[in-house]
Amino acid sequence: MGKIGLIIRREYFTRIKNKTFIIMCLVGPLLWAALIIVPAMLAGKPGAPRQIVVVDMSRLSSLDTSLDYAHIFRDTMNLHFNYDYVLGDVEAVRKKYKDSTQTSVLEIPSNFLGGMDSLNVATIGKAVILHSKNEPGHNTLAYIGSRLSAEHRKMMLQRDSIPIAAVEKLKDNITVANSVRGKVSKSEIKAVVGFVFGLIIYMYIFMYGVQVMRGVIEEKTTRIVEVIVSSVRPFQLMMGKIIGIMFVGLTQISIWIILSMLIITPIINSINDDKTDFTKALPGNGIQQVMPVQDGGGASPMNVFKNDETKEMISTIMMIPWGNMLVSFFFYFILGYLLYGAMFAAVGSAVDTESDTQQFMLPVTVPLIIAIALSSTVMMDPDGKIATWLSYIPFTSPITMMMRIPYSDPGAGSAGGVHVVDIIVSIAILLVTFLIMTWLAGKIYRTGILMYGKKSSWKELFKWLFYKA
Amino acid sequence: MSYLLEAKNIVKRFATHTALDDVSIAVPEKCIFGLLGPNGAGKTTLIRIINQITGPDSGTVLIDGRLLEPSHSESIGYLPEERGLYRKMSVGDQAMYLAQLKGLPKKEARKRLEEWFERFEMSGWWKKKVEELSKGMQQKVQFIVTVLHEPRLLILDEPFSGFDPINAQLIKQEILRMRDNGATIILSTHNMGSVEELCDNIALIHQSKKILDGNVKEIRRQYATNTFDVSFRGSMIAFTNAMWTGAELVAKKEGDGICSVRVKLLGKTSPNDLLHAVIGSSEILSFNEVIPTMNDIFIAKVRAEEPTGAELGTKSNYTE
Numbered sequence: 001m002g003k004i005g006l007i008i009r010r011e012y013f014t015r016i017k018n019k020t021f022i023i024m025c026l027v028g029p030l031l032w033a034a035l036i037i038v039p040a041m042l043a044g045k046p047g048a049p050r051q052i053v054v055v056d057m058s059r060l061s062s063l064d065t066s067l068d069y070a071h072i073f074r075d076t077m078n079l080h081f082n083y084d085y086v087l088g089d090v091e092a093v094r095k096k097y098k099d100s101t102q103t104s105v106l107e108i109p110s111n112f113l114g115g116m117d118s119l120n121v122a123t124i125g126k127a128v129i130l131h132s133k134n135e136p137g138h139n140t141l142a143y144i145g146s147r148l149s150a151e152h153r154k155m156m157l158q159r160d161s162i163p164i165a166a167v168e169k170l171k172d173n174i175t176v177a178n179s180v181r182g183k184v185s186k187s188e189i190k191a192v193v194g195f196v197f198g199l200i201i202y203m204y205i206f207m208y209g210v211q212v213m214r215g216v217i218e219e220k221t222t223r224i225v226e227v228i229v230s231s232v233r234p235f236q237l238m239m240g241k242i243i244g245i246m247f248v249g250l251t252q253i254s255i256w257i258i259l260s261m262l263i264i265t266p267i268i269n270s271i272n273d274d275k276t277d278f279t280k281a282l283p284g285n286g287i288q289q290v291m292p293v294q295d296g297g298g299a300s301p302m303n304v305f306k307n308d309e310t311k312e313m314i315s316t317i318m319m320i321p322w323g324n325m326l327v328s329f330f331f332y333f334i335l336g337y338l339l340y341g342a343m344f345a346a347v348g349s350a351v352d353t354e355s356d357t358q359q360f361m362l363p364v365t366v367p368l369i370i371a372i373a374l375s376s377t378v379m380m381d382p383d384g385k386i387a388t389w390l391s392y393i394p395f396t397s398p399i400t401m402m403m404r405i406p407y408s409d410p411g412a413g414s415a416g417g418v419h420v421v422d423i424i425v426s427i428a429i430l431l432v433t434f435l436i437m438t439w440l441a442g443k444i445y446r447t448g449i450l451m452y453g454k455k456s457s458w459k460e461l462f463k464w465l466f467y468k469a
Numbered sequence: 470m471s472y473l474l475e476a477k478n479i480v481k482r483f484a485t486h487t488a489l490d491d492v493s494i495a496v497p498e499k500c501i502f503g504l505l506g507p508n509g510a511g512k513t514t515l516i517r518i519i520n521q522i523t524g525p526d527s528g529t530v531l532i533d534g535r536l537l538e539p540s541h542s543e544s545i546g547y548l549p550e551e552r553g554l555y556r557k558m559s560v561g562d563q564a565m566y567l568a569q570l571k572g573l574p575k576k577e578a579r580k581r582l583e584e585w586f587e588r589f590e591m592s593g594w595w596k597k598k599v600e601e602l603s604k605g606m607q608q609k610v611q612f613i614v615t616v617l618h619e620p621r622l623l624i625l626d627e628p629f630s631g632f633d634p635i636n637a638q639l640i641k642q643e644i645l646r647m648r649d650n651g652a653t654i655i656l657s658t659h660n661m662g663s664v665e666e667l668c669d670n671i672a673l674i675h676q677s678k679k680i681l682d683g684n685v686k687e688i689r690r691q692y693a694t695n696t697f698d699v700s701f702r703g704s705m706i707a708f709t710n711a712m713w714t715g716a717e718l719v720a721k722k723e724g725d726g727i728c729s730v731r732v733k734l735l736g737k738t739s740p741n742d743l744l745h746a747v748i749g750s751s752e753i754l755s756f757n758e759v760i761p762t763m764n765d766i767f768i769a770k771v772r773a774e775e776p777t778g779a780e781l782g783t784k785s786n787y788t789e
Binding site: 003006007010014018218219222223224226227228229230231232233234446450452463467 | 483484517520521522523539542543545547548549551552553554555556557558562566567569570571611614615
């Protein structure tokens, strides 16, 4: 084995034998699992529902028979409405339940909707109050609010003699199906796929690039570097370190994927066995998410979607050019890491301690951050100017291109978004930049590692580029 | 004489200063060669060039008469002044790694390491992490990994720093043993005592230039200033009166009826002329030529380059 092989082996084995690495391997999947499982558990096994005692001080319900609270507030999984005191005295009712953590009193004030006098718009009060001992939560308030608003709207329409049925028709949502050259697809799924791949590259570069930098600083501060560079060329040491750490990262990610599957699969199965569909519990759907799931005997999360939607999803996933996607992912992942790894190594060589790295870190990492920050712009207009530029600039292309490829149709020629040629050109630019950058970083590195106790600046680094080896 | 290492007309410039200005050294085979000079003189830069850590702007380095090339690094062992080990790595793993980087096969490295660990009484250290060792223990490990591959050329930069006197003595013996076994050693140190004790030849570098080189004994002789320490029983006045005009009294000391003087001979006066002159008036107890120490020569040579020059054999160096 060559000397660079020895270096790679040392970098690899000392790191994977490290306790931190082992702990990270175990904790990573547990965190992922917790992220998925905890909300599912919380939604799957709710506590006792909160009781809401409705007290109507406006007495509207006694006059207007159409105002039927039992009709307005339907019980949900988490909320149970009580109409025993609907015409009671709010103070008395509040006193009665003042120590209960599970009961709130909903006070509909006397001036609500203008009170008994009239349904005068001008005097409509909105101060419906929910009295509770403890925080009832945003969803509870939102649910009550939305139900009352809907009722209020209905009353207004009635007052003006507008037929409700006509208005209801206006509410129909018109959806636009996305058909590109005869293929119907869902953009959201492409966005998610692209973003996940881009994010993996981003995180990998950051986590392991910083490790390269730390490794270089360690060798510098322990002063072992001079012994090593008397045996191997500084460039070999730098590349050995970058490549060794790359394998550490690949190992860690592989372990994460395998362990995550091992942990998550049985839990998903057990949740499905409970006939509770956890996918409904994922945040972001408003109040409906806490509604009990109408159980259609669903054993797989796919059943949540209507049949059409499922088909559409699958066809969208099938439509992503996976061949292009995975092959380019491999190149962008490796080359992107190597490019940044070289830059992180150069930064590490220029400083004595990690705290001195800040002035260099920002300019190095800014392109990565830009690529992630502009991800929504890229996905909104995957063939737009910004997206195109970012996917050729080698410092952003590994992330941006991964976000664009899912939108492309390799069979459609120049009209199909990202063409294979575009990818090849982008990767070629990345490769050339990587070679140049590694060469430059090597020059900075070999000077930097032997400079002790000297505060370096960008100007200094620039000078190092021209020192003779 | 055959030279193992020759550095010819080495020039190395950095952005703001010249580290080596036309420096040449020639290191004979199987000798201990002292590379001396004040801090910042350029010694480390020269050593780094020999180790191919950095390259000269001009000039050549020859090993066995052949231009320096990467494969030479396996026949060189280098103990830098700024040295250390991976703190979190075990002593054994680390030594094996460094030995293999120097081209030793795994088995051979292991065998030799076990021998060295035995000899240095550190057999129990193999699995210890470096950070668990004391500074002196770390230095021992560092020394072993430097010499393990039995390099033909050994470059030791301040090898005794960090060692207690007992271990320093151990290292000294090892250095001499390796020289006797055929290794050539370049020793860079500020400890002039060990230079006199160990070195056969030296080169003195000051402000990027070589200002002195040669055989240690010859240099010392060459820098002798015809000065003699004389101690006698008798009268100081009688002695100085009897002293011929060809000599000059540099320093004197009296006590317990014994006088000590340092006398510098002038012109063509020989030591015997002086003895003849004073022997009638005083009872001579001892008569020694003052041979300057390497320390004296170092200081004198370096000072001579500066505006306020100093001379050898003057009062300031008179110690009894």
